[in-house]
Amino acid sequence: MIDLSLKLSEHFTLEEGTITEHRNIPNIPSDDILEAMKKFAHEILEHTRELIGPMRVNSFYRCIELNKIIGGSIDSAHTYGVACDFMPLSIRIDTAFNILSKSSVDYDQLIDEHAGQRYWLHIGGLRPDHVEKYPRKQLWVYVNGNYSRIN
Numbered sequence: 001m002i003d004l005s006l007k008l009s010e011h012f013t014l015e016e017g018t019i020t021e022h023r024n025i026p027n028i029p030s031d032d033i034l035e036a037m038k039k040f041a042h043e044i045l046e047h048t049r050e051l052i053g054p055m056r057v058n059s060f061y062r063c064i065e066l067n068k069i070i071g072g073s074i075d076s077a078h079t080y081g082v083a084c085d086f087m088p089l090s091i092r093i094d095t096a097f098n099i100l101s102k103s104s105v106d107y108d109q110l111i112d113e114h115a116g117q118r119y120w121l122h123i124g125g126l127r128p129d130h131v132e133k134y135p136r137k138q139l140w141v142y143v144n145g146n147y148s149r150i151n
Contacts, residue, residue: 002028008041011049017041017060017081025066029081032128037061037081040125045084047105048123053090058120060084075127077108083124085113093119101151106135113142 004015017037018027029037037060049055062070062078077083088096097112100123111122122142126132139151 008038009046011054012041012045012057012060016057019057019060020062020066022066022069025063025069027061027063027066029061029063033061033081036128040082040084044082044105044107044123044125047103048100051099051103051105052088052096055086055088058085058087077124077127080127082127083109083122085120085122087120093121097121101139107137108132108135109138109140111140111142111147115142115144 002014004013004018006014008014008017014034014037018029020027059078060083061081062072062076064079067076067079072078078085087093091099093112097110100107100110100121105123106125107123108126109122109124111124113120113122126135137151138149141148141150
């Protein structure tokens with residue numbers, strides 16, 4: 001049995017990292033993915049939190065089955081434990097996006113996402129064993145199913 005109270009980093013737990021509304025799907029990471037989640041939380045999420053303050057995690061790790069059900073991209077960084085969808089709690093989303101886009105956080109992709117009346121930010125790191133060797137620092141906007149790159 002996995003301990004959901006396990007700290008991935010100072011401010012993030014495994015429970016936050018595996019939370020899902022789809023309770024019937026066991027969203028439990030492998031040991032390799034758990035290590036990737038710890039590294040991502042420590043190097044990306046903690047730095048993000050330092051810049052924008054506390055945040056609520058909406059989606060972090062997604063097993064392949066969960067990712068498929070919710071319509072995530074086939075090779076989503078979430079399935080590697082190196083992406084997080086979140087809401088800043090103390091500043092506006094557009095302000096957080098602007099701060100992060102100009103920051104030294106080593107993200108691969110930063111996405112301002114909108115679906116109907118729901119808004120959140122996505123920050124993703126490098127996926128292990130992929131073509132990208134360095135963070136691309138890509139900026140995107142996602143509105144109701146359509147992505148637009150803005151840099």
